[in-house]
Amino acid sequence: MQHRIVVLGAGYTGAVAAGRLAKRLHRDDVSITLVNSEPDFVERVRLHQLVTGQDLRPRPFDEMFARTGVELKLARVTAVDVDRKTVTVTAADGPEREEVGYDTLVYALGSGWDDGGVPGATEHAYDVSGRPGALRLRDRLAALGEGRPVVVVGGGLTGLEAATEIAEARPDLSVALAVLGTLGDWLSHKGQAHLRKVVDRLGITVHEHTVVTRVDADTVTTADGRAIAADVTLWTTGFAVHPVVRATTLEAADRDRIVVDTTMRSVSHHDVYAVGDAAMAIGPGGKPLRMSCASGVPMAWQAADAIAARLTGVEVPKISIRYFQQCISLGRRGGLIQFVTADDRAVERALTGRLAAVYKELICRGAAWGVAHPTTGMPSRRRRITQPRTPIDAAARAAT
Structure with a gap:
């Protein structure tokens, strides 16, 4: 039987995690299901452009994940039962409800606005x-x-x-x-x-x-x-994580963010990983990583690599998550790149004006390209699973 990996949410972190897992694991051994309510990727960092009438380039998931083995399920997540290892979803285009079982869950539902x-x-x-x-x-x-x-x-x-x-x-x-x-x-x-x-x-x-x-x-x-x-x-005073976490038994803190270890694995449920805005992860200086794309993408790398390593019986790699800059667009013709310490404190050095706008645009394009090409450029390291999928499988192996 295949090991069932379910990824909830296809923003920057969920899409990157799904694509990276597909590159790391042999598709005969795993099924990877990506659950999202929309059929294409939304560049959240460009939504302020959308509000002024600018059109954003469409990035359909069926093109992004073609021939990768990642299955897209268009649905809204309504509940997660981490004790039964099931996710309840509602079809994006109707009232139909379905339970999706998993062996490993990647929680990447992100956040929405917080009215305070x-x-x-x-x-x-x-x-x-x-x-x-x-x-x-x-x-x-x-x-x-x-x-x-x-x-x-x-x-x-x-x-x-x-x-x-x-x-x-x-x-x-x-x-x-x-x-x-x-x-x-x-x-x-x-x-x-x-x-x-x-x-x-x-x-x-x-x-x-x-x-x-x-x-x-x-x-x-x-x-x-x-x-x-x-x-x-x-x-725009802040973000709040998806409310589904509150109804679970996952250990959470600081506005319902899931508490994770350095590999993005839940400290209370080891078959659940959380990445992006939904995760409470500690970064440099012992400070929680802030809700941002800059935090979320390396968190997704870490989670995917940790899952693949544990399933295939190799050493879990550790990815350094630190900050380098804060990128702010100030209209289409200007910007501000504030360079920061590893723990996100501003230093005096900064780029401004047109050069900063170009810098920010390159960062945004790079982030979107990484999502749209989740397996391109990664070394081919698909490994076979060595870890049993269930306790029954473990008993069977021990008997042979």
Whole structure:
């Protein structure tokens, strides 16, 4: 019998993990099922471009995984039973439910937007954490007339990229940015200075030291009682992992992220691996890896290689996961590359302007290429499984 590997989610981490497993393991020994609700790969790091009307290149999974042995199941994950080793899914195009059994599970469902419990945010705010939200925002922005106010809440990477992209594409709108501290306060002095220069040039109003406590259809209200006009409110204050984890017995921490060891294996269930935003993994300096593509892709490499090694009876390799830079696009013609320490602290060195935009574009293209060609360029090391698939198999081998 084949060892059943099920990968949940086909974002950057899930797609990379599935492709890498297909390259590492002999297809006679394993079945690899990739569960995802959409038929093609979504470049999440480009969704701020989608909201301004730019078209993103389609990347169908059936082309990406053709002849790899990876089976795509178009479905939404509704439950995971880690004790029975089953996943409940609902067909993407209908109400049909199905249970999918696994021997090894790779949990890569990622994250969505987090409204933080702020009244009115769910009802009135927009998000760019997924393609449906980005398309909804694109339609709303297209309908806005000249001079109408747009408020982006959150001054992290997503908020900065969205605000500058919108302001550059729609200079007729009144774009504002509400941030908790000062603008770009985690950046180096050079990075902060450049960011402020770009924001000023694009005409973005910045509300610093601002906490939004309520969202209505046409305003946001702040903790100090101000009402800021907002025909559109874009919420980018952080991400929340998929809620299915809460109903499992997996050990989780810090906003329901699955606690994993250095090989991305669940500390409570050794047949479950978690990668990307859904995983609580410790990186350099003893700090949790942040939710990002920069963290997720090497996590997927590590998980896939660890699974393959354990199944084939070879030494588990260890992949160094560290940070080098934070890449921020500031519209289509500018950017900011903030170089950082291994544990993600800013150093003074930074690239700015057009050169930074080109650098960021190369990073994005490289990430998408790696997903679209999950097995290209990897040495052919398909090994046969030596580990028994079930306790019954183990007993049978011991008797022979």
